[in-house]
Amino acid sequence: MADIAPVSGVRLAAAAAGIRYQDRDDLVLMELAEGSSVAAVFTRNAFCAAPVLVARKHLQKIAPRYLLINAGNANAGTGEAGLGASFETCRLLAAATGVAMNQILPFSTGVIGEDLPTEPFARAIPGLLTNLDEDNWPAAARAIMTTDTVPKLACRQFEVDGMMVTVTGMCKGSGMIRPDMATMLAYVASDARCEGETLQQILQQAVEPSFNSITVDGDTSTNDACVLLASGATGVDVSDARTEAGRLFRQAVDDVCMDLARAIIADAEGATKLVEILVEEAETRSQARKVAYTVAHSPLVKTALFASDPNWGRILAAVGRAGVEELDISKVRIWLDDLCIVSQGGRDAAYTEARGQEVMEQDAFVIRIALGKGAESASVLTCDLSFDYVKINAEYRT
C-alpha cells in the first residue's frame, strides 16, 4: 500500500458502524472541498439499487460535498423502503454538517434484498466527521470491502510547472463483476481543477477499457458506481485536453482506472489466474467484444484455465457459438501468449500440448483470437472458475 499519495481537498474517514459486519470498519465518509467537480457513472442494471437512484438524482442539482459509502448491505431490491432509508442516511449527514441533503451522494454494497438499517449511520456519523483526514485512503479502501481479500488502491502523480498533481483511487469488487457502465464501487480523486462536463467525459473514456472490460462471472451488479472527483486544490487546470496538464491528467486517470480494474480481477472470487482475452481482426469493436465476452464467460473455458489445461477445443467452441455471422473458420487463429494453437480450422501444425501447458501454468497470460474478418479489436480481462468461486458464492450469506 506504499505510494498512495493523499489528494488535497479530499478527506476521508472510516468507522465500524455494525451495519452487517462485526469488528471491522464498514462505513466510509469522503468530504470534498468546496468547489470540487464530480463525475460519476452507474450500473445499467434495471434493478439498480436505491442509493444509485438517490446519487443520480442528487448529482443533477449542485456539486456534492460528501460521499457516504456502506459495505455489507446493498440496499437493492428493497423498493420504496430502501429509497426512504437511503434518503434518511443523507438527511442524517446533512443535519450533522449543515450542507444540503442533495450535496450528499450515498453508495451501498453487500447483500441484495435486505432492509438497510439507518441507526448505525446515526451512531457513526459524529465519529466519522471527527476523524476526517486526507491520509485515510487505505482505511477507507479496507472499509468498503465485502468478499474482497485485499484493499484496492492506485495512484499516479505528474508535475505541471513545478506543481505536483495527484490522482488517487480506490475500489472494491470481487464477484458479481461484469460492469455495464462501471464496476462495483470505485472512487478516483484528484487535486487538479476540471469543470464537471469535461470531467464526466474523461471518466467515461477511462472506464471503457478498464472497468467496462473486465468480467468475473458475467453478473452485472445492481450497485455499480464509479466516481471521479477533482478538488481543484492545486489550482492546476486540466480541462483542456490539448494542454500538457490536460494530457497528463487524462493519462493518469486512465492508468489509475486500469490499475484498479486489474486489481479487481486479480482479487476475483476464487481466482487463481488473470487472463486477457484479446480479439483482433473483427469487423466491429462490438463484434470483437461479443467474442471476447463469450470466451470469458464460458464455464468450460474458465474451468480449463483453473486446471491449467490447454483444452483449446473449448476456446474454439466458444468462438464458434459467439454469433459471428459468416465466420470462415479456416481464417480463425488462436494463440496462448505467442504460441499459436489454432490455424486453418484446427490445431496448428507446430503446436504441442507441452508448450500449451507451459503458458497455461502462468499466473497471467493472454488468449489472443484473430477472426480474419476486419481490423477492429477489443480486450477483456477475466479469471478462472475455481472450487473457491463456488464455495464463496454458495456460502456468501451464511
Place this chain on the structure above:
Amino acid sequence: MADIAPVSGVRLAAAAAGIRYQDRDDLVLMELAEGSSVAAVFTRNAFCAAPVLVARKHLQKIAPRYLLINAGNANAGTGEAGLGASFETCRLLAAATGVAMNQILPFSTGVIGEDLPTEPFARAIPGLLTNLDEDNWPAAARAIMTTDTVPKLACRQFEVDGMMVTVTGMCKGSGMIRPDMATMLAYVASDARCEGETLQQILQQAVEPSFNSITVDGDTSTNDACVLLASGATGVDVSDARTEAGRLFRQAVDDVCMDLARAIIADAEGATKLVEILVEEAETRSQARKVAYTVAHSPLVKTALFASDPNWGRILAAVGRAGVEELDISKVRIWLDDLCIVSQGGRDAAYTEARGQEVMEQDAFVIRIALGKGAESASVLTCDLSFDYVKINAEYRT
C-alpha cells in the same frame, strides 16, 4: 431401463473399439431398414465437427442405412485431417456392408481437437455387424456416454387400428450443454411410416421446447446432433397431422424428446438440482427466452441454487441485466414455485426466508418470473453450479 421397447426396422450394436476409453463400449452402429425416413438437426456452432459436416452432406442425397457413432473423441477442430478421418470411417463401413458411402451418417462426441484414429473402426466393424439386434438400445445408450453418469433412454407407444407404434430414443450429454438446434447426440426412432420432409418438421417442432430449451453451462457443443428415424415397419402412416395416428405420433416424439432433455439436465455435470426458469408476460418469446437464459446462466444464481440459498437478489440482478428495454421493475414479480418472493420492485411483503429455503431445498422446482410487459412466455430447464462441475471440468482430460 424398463419399458424401453425395441423399434422394428432399427437394429443396434455396441462395441469396445478402444478409441479413447478402455474396458467399455465406445462405438455404436444403428442399422435402418430399407425405405426408412431420416430427419436430423445439427449444432449451429461455427466450429462444427467433421462428422457434422459429413452427416449433413450425406443427408442431402439418399436415405441413410447406417448411423456410426463414437464416444471419446469429438473429431472437432481437426481441420482437413478430421474430415478425411470421418469419410474414412464411412468408407470402411460401406466396404463391409455394400451400401453407398453416403448412406452412412457419422457422429462423434468427446474431446475436441484430437485426431480421430480410424483403425479402431476397421477392427470393430465386423463384430458390430454380427451383433446388430433390435434389443440393443440400452447397450447403445451406454456406449455413447462420455461424462454422463447414466444412460438416457425414453419410450412412448400408441395404438392405431390395433397396431402398436413405438417411438424410442436415446441421447447423451452432461456438459457443454446449451444446444442451439439440438443437443449433444440424440437418436429417436419409430416404426411408423413418415415421409422425410414431414419428419423433419416434426423433429424441429419437438426439439424447440426440449433440447433447445435446456442449458447446463451455456456452452454450445461443436457436435450437437439430433436424429429422428421412421422405419415404416408397422406400415402405420403418421405423415398427416390431422389424423389420429399423426397426432399421436407427434405427441409421442415430443414426449420422448422432453424425457431425454430432462434426463440430460438431471444428469448434468455435478448437478444436484433440476430447476425450470419460466418467464411470463414478455413482449415476445425471444425476450422471454433471453431473460430465462440470463438467469439460467448466471453463476451467482447457480451457486445459490447449489447452496439451497434463497438469495433472490441474484435472480433479480440477473433479470435486471438481461437487456429488456424499458423494464418497469415495479411490475416484475418472481416466484419460487408458488411462493412470491419479489413484487413492487422489492421483496414481497409476505415472503419469509424460511419459506424460501423450503422451496430451494427440493431437488426440483420452478423459478417463475413475470415481466409485466406482454403475453409471451418461455421456459428453460437448467441445474445448479456445484463443486463437482468444476472438478469434472478441471479434470476432464487427465
